Amino acid sequence: MNQDDLFFMAEALVEAEKALVLDEVPIGAVIVYKGEIYARGHNLRESLADPTAHAEIVAIRKAAAKRGSWRLHGMTIYVTLEPCPMCAGALVNARLDRLVFGAFDPKAGAAGSVMNIVANEHLNHRLSIEGGLCSEQAGELLTRFFQRKR
């Protein structure tokens, strides 16, 4: 854990708060390139009626549009929850260097919990992974959301 990682994860948590305000499952992400935030995203699945509009996918699509390339070499993504299989696969397809995530997801996590797509020897690209950063804050946001839903 380093101070930069904490700083950027705090920004991902800000994104998750934006999702919460929209009554979306509160998950946020930022993509960092050369020490600066390059793209941001939060879950918009309900707002956009788009099953692919998870925080990671929203941020990846913005970063790729900004770079003008689908290849996001040299970038790190910070996301408040362990990616699902779709998002983990997107991180591999986009060739990001590194994944830092907050809370582990024992139900659908694809960066080690249920399966590991992000660093899978069978696939043609692997990211380095750090999990559990600020997991309490990330988890607390999710708990608040699901308690409100009951």
Next chain:
Amino acid sequence: MNQDDLFFMAEALVEAEKALVLDEVPIGAVIVYKGEIYARGHNLRESLADPTAHAEIVAIRKAAAKRGSWRLHGMTIYVTLEPCPMCAGALVNARLDRLVFGAFDPKAGAAGSVMNIVANEHLNHRLSIEGGLCSEQAGELLTRFFQRKR
């Protein structure tokens, strides 16, 4: 194999041909609801500079926009190549009923070849799968593309 499946896979192959014309890896998909084509898509990764713009994701996003919901219950997707982990995860997230695919992908296929995300007992939704339909035609398109690249 039934005649309807052959008909819709032929339409997915038409989509793959559209990708080939654009110098994209030739993969195509159609989503079918109540016996009719509901959405179509082909790979646009290079054209859109979007690592998520695989044929399946393009078709899923169109179908969800048309339905006004991220839940695509009752729908079948026909795709010319076995889905990658990202696309397989998207099929699960979108709650489609059934996947019919053409060629198997021994390098990245996530509907049985390298892993199985589409019918995974750990995840909260599973699709029924039929693989290998019109695999020769689907494979021939891919071979033509990669030979041209050399």
